Amino acid sequence: MRNPRDVLKKPIVSERSMGLMEQNKYSFYVEPKANKIEIKNAVEELFKVTVTGVNTMNVKGKAKRVGKHTGRTSDRKKAIVTLKQGDKIEIMEGM
Amino acid sequence: MKVNMEKIEKNMVALEIEVEQSKLEEAMEKAYKKIVKKVSIPGFRKGKAPRVLVENHVGKDYINEEALDFVVPEAYFEAIKETEIEPIDKPKVDIVQLEDGKPFIFKATVEVKPEVELGEYIGIEVERKEDLITDADVEAELERLRNRHAQLVNIEEGASEEKDTVVIDFEGFVDDVAFQGGTGTDYSLELGSGTFIPGFEEQVVGAKVGEVRDVNVKFPEDYHSTELAGKDAVFKVTVKGIKRKELADLDDEFAKDVSEFETLEELKNDIMNRLKEAAGKQAAARVKDELVEKVVENSSVEVPDIMVDQKVDNMLQSFSQRLGMQGLSLEDYLKHTNNDIDTVRSEYRSSAEKAVRVDLILEAIAAKENIEAAEEEVDTKVAEMAKNYNSEPDVFKQWLESGGNLEPLKKSIVIDKTVELLEEKAVVK
Numbered sequence: 008m009r010n011p012r013d014v015l016k017k018p019i020v021s022e023r024s025m026g027l028m029e030q031n032k033y034s035f036y037v038e039p040k041a042n043k044i045e046i047k048n049a050v051e052e053l054f055k056v057t058v059t060g061v062n063t064m065n066v067k068g069k070a071k072r073v074g075k076h077t078g079r080t081s082d083r084k085k086a087i088v089t090l091k092q093g094d095k096i097e098i099m100e101g102m
Numbered sequence: 103m104k105v106n107m108e109k110i111e112k113n114m115v116a117l118e119i120e121v122e123q124s125k126l127e128e129a130m131e132k133a134y135k136k137i138v139k140k141v142s143i144p145g146f147r148k149g150k151a152p153r154v155l156v157e158n159h160v161g162k163d164y165i166n167e168e169a170l171d172f173v174v175p176e177a178y179f180e181a182i183k184e185t186e187i188e189p190i191d192k193p194k195v196d197i198v199q200l201e202d203g204k205p206f207i208f209k210a211t212v213e214v215k216p217e218v219e220l221g222e223y224i225g226i227e228v229e230r231k232e233d234l235i236t237d238a239d240v241e242a243e244l245e246r247l248r249n250r251h252a253q254l255v256n257i258e259e260g261a262s263e264e265k266d267t268v269v270i271d272f273e274g275f276v277d278d279v280a281f282q283g284g285t286g287t288d289y290s291l292e293l294g295s296g297t298f299i300p301g302f303e304e305q306v307v308g309a310k311v312g313e314v315r316d317v318n319v320k321f322p323e324d325y326h327s328t329e330l331a332g333k334d335a336v337f338k339v340t341v342k343g344i345k346r347k348e349l350a351d352l353d354d355e356f357a358k359d360v361s362e363f364e365t366l367e368e369l370k371n372d373i374m375n376r377l378k379e380a381a382g383k384q385a386a387a388r389v390k391d392e393l394v395e396k397v398v399e400n401s402s403v404e405v406p407d408i409m410v411d412q413k414v415d416n417m418l419q420s421f422s423q424r425l426g427m428q429g430l431s432l433e434d435y436l437k438h439t440n441n442d443i444d445t446v447r448s449e450y451r452s453s454a455e456k457a458v459r460v461d462l463i464l465e466a467i468a469a470k471e472n473i474e475a476a477e478e479e480v481d482t483k484v485a486e487m488a489k490n491y492n493s494e495p496d497v498f499k500q501w502l503e504s505g506g507n508l509e510p511l512k513k514s515i516v517i518d519k520t521v522e523l524l525e526e527k528a529v530v531k
Contacts, residue, residue: 019145020144020145020155021144021145021146022145022146022147022150024145025152
């Protein structure tokens with residue numbers, strides 16, 4: 008069992024994520040190895056809310072190059088968590 | 103909005119202005135909308151970031167500051183209207199309270215028009231001094247006319263006299279070396295006109311046609327060319343011709359030539375009338391000047407420096423405009439006269455001070471006597487000016503209005519009317 012603080016890495020702050028909040032959906036970058044159940048538990052425990060659904064997606068890191076050296080940015084996993092109606096994560100409101 | 107006016111010292115007024123919170127909020131929203139277009143926050147396109155994020159990104163203070171730019175001027179002008187003060191300077195703004203959820207309070211300190219202590223201005227005694235026009239004045243005017251219409255007659259024989267115009271070639275030497283600008287050919291020089299350096303013209307007097315003379319002169323110490331100033335010079339002058347003014351006889355013939363009158367008597371009468379009219383106008387102007395001066399003397403007002411400075415600015419501006427008409431810029435002029443802007447300013451200062459003082463006092467009288475510029479009076483004046491500028495009165499008026507020049511015009515009408523009132527009530531001796 009992973010620690011909830013290790014599952015959720017950071018919130019996603021973008022135009023899209025702000026828009027989704029209106030539908031009571033909150034977006035996070037999460038630990039790529041974590042599964043939906045772990046994510047659900049982590050959010051419920053940390054923010055004391057009820058999660059009704061979790062959607063996840065893996066984002067492959069981008070190839071970056073500096074001069075002749077090529078490299079990659081790290082792979083990430085995004086999770087969009089839907090909360091029960093009426094629930095809210097206050098600190099993410101208007102972040 | 104609430105305004106609290108407080109006089110702190112002479113001519114200084116502090117306004118404590120309280121702006122409702124909703125107004126402040128409105129301004130902050132406006133400020134956010136302005137800022138959001140400029141900041142780029144990762145994850146958002148420009149102009150799309152939510153307000154809270156922008157606030158965190160640029161700092162709340164920045165938004166506040168921008169908001170103040172919207173809310174302060176508006177509130178300040180409203181406050182001026184409400185308190186009916188007449189500021190003459192930009193206000194100094196101090197923020198008293200600026201917190202979320204509370205009304206915004208700021209203090210604006212500004213210098214206002216000084217209060218004028220009016221002295222006596224009704225029944226001022228002035229003396230009307232009109233220059234008496236005598237026959238001698240008419241004679242002098244006639245003489246001028248004669249001179250103007252005189253004909254130059256070539257003189258072949260005899261020597262040149264004072265007042266003759268001689269045609270000369272000249273070549274100047276300093277220490278036997280010709281210097282630049284010291285030569286000329288076929289130059290018409292009126293003897294005694296003072297065109298050349300002192301001593302030159304006198305030494306040509308008495309020369310005959312064809313005569314070559316050496317003229318010894320000393321350049322004055324303050325001559326504009328430093329190389330020549332104070333030096334002795336010899337001019338070799340060849341007189342090529344002498345012209346003498348032939349004055350016409352004063353008779354009816356002359357009158358016909360120079361005027362539309364038939365006889366000399368009529369011309370004389372006309373000159374007399376014109377001179378009298380001019381003297382009358384001058385006397386009237388003098389009465390006005392004296393009257394205003396006396397009224398100003400009776401009243402007292404402390405003229406604020408800032409108004410004097412503004413007046414000086416105005417004067418400089420119109421001066422440079424006049425220079426511009428001659429194709430000069432103020433910089434050129436300053437360079438030419440070896441002046442800098444500060445000395446010119448200080449030269450203007452005393453007259454500016456006086457002008458401001460007169461304006462202030464006359465305005466105060468106008469206010470006390472309820473003198474205002476009526477719409478028709480403004481229109482007549484505008485029409486007059488439009489005529490001068492070859493423009494339609496309506497168009498011209500709009501142009502004045504858009505340039506903010508209608509107010510000064512109204513003011514000048516009020517001032518004129520005030521002076522008229524002073525004149526009416528004055529005792530002219």
